[in-house]
Amino acid sequence: SQTIHQWPATLVQPVGSPLSLECTVEGTSNPNLYWYRQAAGRGLQLLFYSVGIGQISSEVPQNLSASRPQDRQFILSSKKLLLSDSGFYLCAWSWRGAEQYFGPGTRLTVT
Amino acid sequence: GNSVTQMEGPVTLSEEAFLTINCTYTATGYPSLFWYVQYPGEGLQLLLKATKADDKGSNKGFEATYRKETTSFHLEKGSVQVSDSAVYFCALFMMDSSYKLIFGSGTRLLVRP
Secondary structure, eight states, X not given: OOEEEEEOSEEEEOTTOOXXXXXXXXXXXXXXXXXXEEOTXXXXXXXXXXXXXXXXXXXXXXXXXXXXEETTEEEEEESSOOXXXXXXXXXXXXXXXXXXXXXOXXXXXXX | OOEEEEOXXXXXXXXXXXXXXXXXXXXXXXXXXXXXXXXXXXXXXXXXXXXXXXXXXXXXXXXXXXXXXXXXXXXXXSSOOGGGOEXXXXXXXXXXXXXXXXXXXXXXXXXXX
């Protein structure tokens, strides 16, 4: 069966520091991968998605970036965090289909 | 463009009450429709889905029927439990090159004992 992992689970970072969040999927090959952000009490905002290694599509211009160095690894990064980057970051995968399956999330607090 | 509209929350119910969470959509075509549930501090879980008109998705006592004529996919449960307290998201998917889900804003459900 397929599983999706995210780490770290929680993170507290000062403004201006770098960020690296990792997502990995097990049990499937060549999945579509997605990064979402959920601000407190709000809905989901799609940040990036990828249909293959090295293929990244950005939905919202911002100071975040994403990379897919391996088939089942998706990384969300920032060179300098802003206060507004605080939120709950969710990774998801799908396999050419409609259903997306979500990871447990990373709660980021920028202080 | 394609969009999903959900009823504003929070919805507060007593245990064993009947639940309806409204969801309507706008789409240029024939989308697949989904309900996801998010328990506090967790990621989203797929609750149920329907892929064509008049399909009924069901899971864990929840049901939703894909109504093309009213462009709706309302979530219902006959008797809610305290453990159903969560945020519920309606979403649609169009088979195009982007493979993206379009989510509603979410509806928080609070069930009191």
